[in-house]
Amino acid sequence: MSKALLYDATLCIGCKQCEQGCAEENKLPYDDKIAAQAFQSEKKFTCVLTKDDKFMRRLCMHCEKPACASVCPVGALHKTKEGPVAYDVWKCIGCRYCMVACPFNQPKYEWGALNPRVRKCIMCPNRLAAGKATACAEICPTGATKFGEREELLQEAKDRIKQNPSNYVGHIYGEHEVGGTSVLILSKLEPEAFGYPLSAKIGERAMPEYTEVVMEKIPDFIPVWTLVLGGIYWISHRRDEVAEVEAKEKQNGGKQ
Amino acid sequence: MKIKITFWRVVFAVIMVLGLYSTYVRYLHGLGAVSNMTDQFPWGLWIGFDCLCGVMLAAGGFCMVGAVYLFNVESLHGVVKPAVLTAFLGYLLFIVGLLFDLGRPWFIWHQLIYRNPHSVMFEVGFCVMTYTTVLFFEFLPNVFERFNLQGGIKWIKRIYPVLIVLGILLSTLHQSSLGSLYLIMPSKLHPFWYTPALPFFFFGSAVAVGLAMTIFESTQSAKALGRELELSVLVRLGGALLVALWVNALLRVEDFYHRGVLGQIFKPSYEAYFLWLELLLAFVIPITMLSFKKVRLSPGGLYLAAVISLLGFVTNRLNISLIGFEEYVGHHYVPKWTEFMVTLMIIAIGFALFRLAVQYLPIFPEHGHGEPKPGIQHDAPVFGKAAVLSHAND
Numbered sequence: 001m002s003k004a005l006l007y008d009a010t011l012c013i014g015c016k017q018c019e020q021g022c023a024e025e026n027k028l029p030y031d032d033k034i035a036a037q038a039f040q041s042e043k044k045f046t047c048v049l050t051k052d053d054k055f056m057r058r059l060c061m062h063c064e065k066p067a068c069a070s071v072c073p074v075g076a077l078h079k080t081k082e083g084p085v086a087y088d089v090w091k092c093i094g095c096r097y098c099m100v101a102c103p104f105n106q107p108k109y110e111w112g113a114l115n116p117r118v119r120k121c122i123m124c125p126n127r128l129a130a131g132k133a134t135a136c137a138e139i140c141p142t143g144a145t146k147f148g149e150r151e152e153l154l155q156e157a158k159d160r161i162k163q164n165p166s167n168y169v170g171h172i173y174g175e176h177e178v179g180g181t182s183v184l185i186l187s188k189l190e191p192e193a194f195g196y197p198l199s200a201k202i203g204e205r206a207m208p209e210y211t212e213v214v215m216e217k218i219p220d221f222i223p224v225w226t227l228v229l230g231g232i233y234w235i236s237h238r239r240d241e242v243a244e245v246e247a248k249e250k251q252n253g254g255k256q
Numbered sequence: 257m258k259i260k261i262t263f264w265r266v267v268f269a270v271i272m273v274l275g276l277y278s279t280y281v282r283y284l285h286g287l288g289a290v291s292n293m294t295d296q297f298p299w300g301l302w303i304g305f306d307c308l309c310g311v312m313l314a315a316g317g318f319c320m321v322g323a324v325y326l327f328n329v330e331s332l333h334g335v336v337k338p339a340v341l342t343a344f345l346g347y348l349l350f351i352v353g354l355l356f357d358l359g360r361p362w363f364i365w366h367q368l369i370y371r372n373p374h375s376v377m378f379e380v381g382f383c384v385m386t387y388t389t390v391l392f393f394e395f396l397p398n399v400f401e402r403f404n405l406q407g408g409i410k411w412i413k414r415i416y417p418v419l420i421v422l423g424i425l426l427s428t429l430h431q432s433s434l435g436s437l438y439l440i441m442p443s444k445l446h447p448f449w450y451t452p453a454l455p456f457f458f459f460g461s462a463v464a465v466g467l468a469m470t471i472f473e474s475t476q477s478a479k480a481l482g483r484e485l486e487l488s489v490l491v492r493l494g495g496a497l498l499v500a501l502w503v504n505a506l507l508r509v510e511d512f513y514h515r516g517v518l519g520q521i522f523k524p525s526y527e528a529y530f531l532w533l534e535l536l537l538a539f540v541i542p543i544t545m546l547s548f549k550k551v552r553l554s555p556g557g558l559y560l561a562a563v564i565s566l567l568g569f570v571t572n573r574l575n576i577s578l579i580g581f582e583e584y585v586g587h588h589y590v591p592k593w594t595e596f597m598v599t600l601m602i603i604a605i606g607f608a609l610f611r612l613a614v615q616y617l618p619i620f621p622e623h624g625h626g627e628p629k630p631g632i633q634h635d636a637p638v639f640g641k642a643a644v645l646s647h648a649n650d
Contacts, residue, residue: 093364211440213452229425233325233421
């Protein structure tokens with residue numbers, strides 16, 4: 001069983017306490033200026049967006065099969081069995097492939113630092129280890145962000161839609177997107193209206209599969225291609241080899 | 257000692273000064289200060305040009321080694337050494353470029369201990385490391401010959417078959433894998449360039465570029481050393497280039513057709529202009545030129561066709577790494593001048609090292625490693641090549 005977050009935008013009042021709780025937990029600066037920023041950055045892992053009277057949260061989706069973890073050459077990012085996609089700063093070499101590969105554009109970079117880190121929501125690993133909810137879920141005054149087991153939250157989301165179908169778009173964003181994510185979103189307005197990628201565009205296929213198709217062929221390709229190349233070499237140098245062998249035989253014959 | 261001041265030497269000096277200033281900014285103020293890369297555009301010119309184009313332009317090494325040692329095409333023997341030298345320098349400079357681009361270059365060795373076999377980047381990194389080592393051994397006989405170390409030459413000759421097969425295997429893997437890097441971004445890269453066939457196109461174009469680059473670099477070094485290049489060699493390379501361009505072009509068209517974007521590419525749009533530029537330079541112009549026997553038999557014509565196709569493939573790599581993401585991101589990325597200076601500095605160092613190697617090592621055997629003939633060195637050749645390549649950035 002893995003942990004997840006359910007964000008119900010219809011319950012959100014846009015108080016931004018999740019932003020503040022997140023900043024405190026991750027020791028990030030938080031003031032009026034940062035609160036007013038309607039975008040994420042290396043100093044702001046989560047962000048509450050406003051459109052008319054509707055709200056939407058953005059944060060790392062903690063994909064079930066994350067693109068970032070699959071592309072990282074040194075395995076600095078990995079999906080833990082508890083649910084979060086964790087980041088090991090020591091391993092990171094700063095290639096930024098995770099940023100390019102993430103379909104949700106979640107990893108941010110410390111562009112101004114001399115030993116820069118990739119920054120993103122890591123789902124409060126210390127709190128999870130202590131059996132607590134994430135900082136954003138705990139601080140949320142309306143229960144818009146709820147922490148729990150993914151299966152249970154998914155069921156709850158489905159129940160909420162069933163009980164109040166006119167209140168929701170009828171689609172749980174994150175249930176199937178890119179093979180499923182550990183952040184599930186319920187809303188009246190499509191998350192796409194707030195800059196989330198279109199469900200149809202990112203699809204339901206897990207991102208790592210796009211490269212796996214090629215990568216899984218490499219172990220077979222290496223011996224086959226080596227044999228082919230070696231074969232070509234052998235054939236095209238046959239004449240030289242024959243001459244060499246003949247010369248050697250002659251020499252050996254002379255010695256015996 | 258007196259150093260003669262020539263136009264290209266001044267250009268070289270200016271590039272070096274500005275490049276060193278950019279290096280200072282990079283390592284003392286960080287990536288944000290030296291580049292226009294952002295969270296929306298995490299990969300810029302250094303990945304697009306220094307890495308993708310750098311590795312592509314170094315493809316001449318494995319192409320010529322393959323032609324001469326694998327297929328035993330004796331007539332191309334004279335161009336193997338300069339091709340291997342270009343490749344060796346190309347990969348060394350690629351690594352230098354990477355040290356600029358990586359956020360934590362001091363941990364580059366983590367690739368060796370924290371391996372993630374699912375990562376295309378890991379595979380590329382591993383192949384490039386191993387292949388640079390292979391190229392080092394393929395290059396080593398030049399040094400042995402220079403100092404007349406017969407034992408070394410004999411030793412390399414014994415392991416040469418392994419080097420050849422290993423080198424081509426590694427090249428096949430990482431040239432194609434540079435294309436595989438983009439397979440995981442189907443929702444981001446523009447449909448003109450995103451195709452499951454990317455690894456095949458990267459390898460196919462690397463072969464064409466390898467041939468074009470050999471024409472380019474052997475013509476240039478012959479000019480610099482004041483010697484005539486055998487026309488038969490160039491003609492042969494030109495013929496092979498024509499075939500390689502046709503194969504690449506037909507596969508591209510088939511891919512557009514197969515993915516149903518053939519209609520779209522003719523509609524004017526920002527991306528379409530760049531695609532047209534790419535296709536014109538990489539295929540239409542050089543194929544048309546090389547279809548005329550007169551061009552195919554003239555050194556000047558072959559040289560021009562090769563350079564135009566090189567510019568086309570450079571455009572292709574920049575389209576895939578930069579232009580193809582602009583629609584998704586929603587704004588343009590224009591490299592900062594310091595990014596250009598670092599790239600230019602790396603190119604300039606490459607040309608300077610090539611020039612020095614050609615002068616002091618027996619790269620062209622029939623000429624020996626003696627001093628070049630007096631009176632030939634006078635003007636442009638020294639860094640004249642830098643100018644040609646620097647236009648690739650425009």
